[in-house]
Amino acid sequence: MEKRVTFSSWTIGILFAVPQLLLIFTFFYWPAGQAVYWSLTLQQPWGGGNIWVGLDNFRSILSNADYWNSITASLVFAGISTGLAMFIALVLAALTDRQLAGSRFYRVVLIWPYGIAAPALAMAFRFILAPEAGFMAVVNQVWPGFWDPGLDGADAMASIIIAFSWKYVGYNFIFFLAAFQAIPRSLIEAAAMDGSGVMRRFRDIQFPLITPTIFFLLVINITESFQDSFGIVDIMTSGGPANATNLMVYKIYSDGFKGLDYSGAAAQSIILMLLIIVLTIFQFRFIERRVHYR
């Protein structure tokens, strides 16, 4: 017998789905469709409609060295910040899982960063990482000129990576800890009886069993590092110095709303969307194969 609630007629089912469909249409498909349209046209500066230009916007963007620099910066940012946020969270979760006393406290404390709006935390890190005051000033005192995100592109990139990772460590930690705790205690004990030490158990038992979570977080972290980085970049570096931190999502904003090149910005957002889609497909195709689902 069917235990789920089922609807005899189609219309009732559709009616229940309508609010959600409306939301998705209004806030995703419609703007996305608009962006596609804009990216294929040129918006006239003083109004008067759009001129159809085909793929000219894309050609002009992709032949621009600044844009390729932005793609490289975005990939570097995504790679390092995802790696950092996931690695730190994994270590913290593994340690917390081993010694459960107070883990509830860690859980609460570590989820907070994720709840802080990106601009707010960027502001905090701007002070913390300021070269002339705060913690890094002490380092600069010992090694003069060591740290200056205002002048050195690598330092600026490091700053936004640190801020972004700090936010996502908490998010990842929650998932990793839940994954570790979902592993039956007796599996770990069986491995201990089999003569496996702490590190070996982690490698042979725990790590393979949390691969679904690792995969999920990898997809989320990479996607978010392309999208959620805007607020941090805007407050901490504004894309500088010399475009070193001008990530794709930030460049869309600055070209579109500061440079008033709506059509170019729309084309960029289409490229960003395609890039994220391609990366996600790639992850599902090639990384998911190594995931052990139970």
Next chain:
Amino acid sequence: MASITIRDVKKSYAKSQVVHGVDLDIASGEFVVILGPSGCGKSTLLRMIAGLEDISGGTIAIDGTVVNKLEPRERGCAMVFQNYALYPHMSVAQNIGYSLKVAGVPAAERTQRIQAVARTLELEHLLDRKPMALSGGQRQRVAMGRAMIREPKVFLFDEPLSNLDAKLRVQMRSEIRKLHRRLNATSVFVTHDQVEAMTLADRLVVMNGGRVEQVGTPGEVYSRPASRFVATFVGAPAMNMLEGTVELDGLSLLGGSRRLAVQRAGLAVGTQVAVGIRPEAVRLVAPGTAGALDATVDLVEELGAGRVVYVDLDGASFSVMTSEAVHPEPGSTVGLRFSPDDLHFFSSETRTRLEVFKASVPEPAL
């Protein structure tokens, strides 16, 4: 093969003590079953032997070496878990061979030994499967294989059969017994199932409330239970218990409605005792038979080979196991007859066995 010596072992958690000073000697090659209700500390004791649980007090020695501070892998024990604890991401062969891999045994020898174990357990055709694709009985065998392949000094079993259905349980029980006969490794088996315990054990350890109630062969535990708890816990249906008081010329039972003529053997008049009689030691006779107790039939349970007859004895519930072709009707009156040699006496105060009585045939009160 190794002996295990347990001396005054205690276990307490933050608030409560769960094992209160257990002493136990397990000889080399012996199959010992620890039996008790859930929460009696039997699994905790086993896990302390395995090294999965810290020992709060006392010592555990394996082959004369105190192992209190040793890691599980240094103790030479293998354990079969209740839920099997198979590694879900490894094949059957990898599961069985994992301990050898950790120990750095070369791949060729490893394969050979996995094959040998698989042959013993009839798992050869399943070696490439993942645990998820196995039935309960097969998983149980893999768990056994994982323990066997290390050729451990001591086998520990933590209720390994409780997740199986009744038929498989009986089958695995005899397989474990055969396996033990062949390997002859010291084995400690924890269970709450008394049939499992009786059939498997060379020696039975009955635990209750974190203490050992009795240690002995299954036969001894059954025929001479050391305490009231053991008497009612071992045997099914449970032993009948009738409260009584020592009187000048015998015992008064059930608040004085029945009497037993027994010698007092030094017990003070007024001492409270419990008289136990196993359901299978009682015979049903015609009501009014001399020397028999009359009772009213409440319920008859048909077992196929026999029947359990529940009767009401002046308000106390009493069960009789009979294999004779008698089918008493509920509500009818029957006579209960038993030999005085089958009676067990327990002190109501200390709840331990009293050997001082010599009972005679009960007589109905006037």
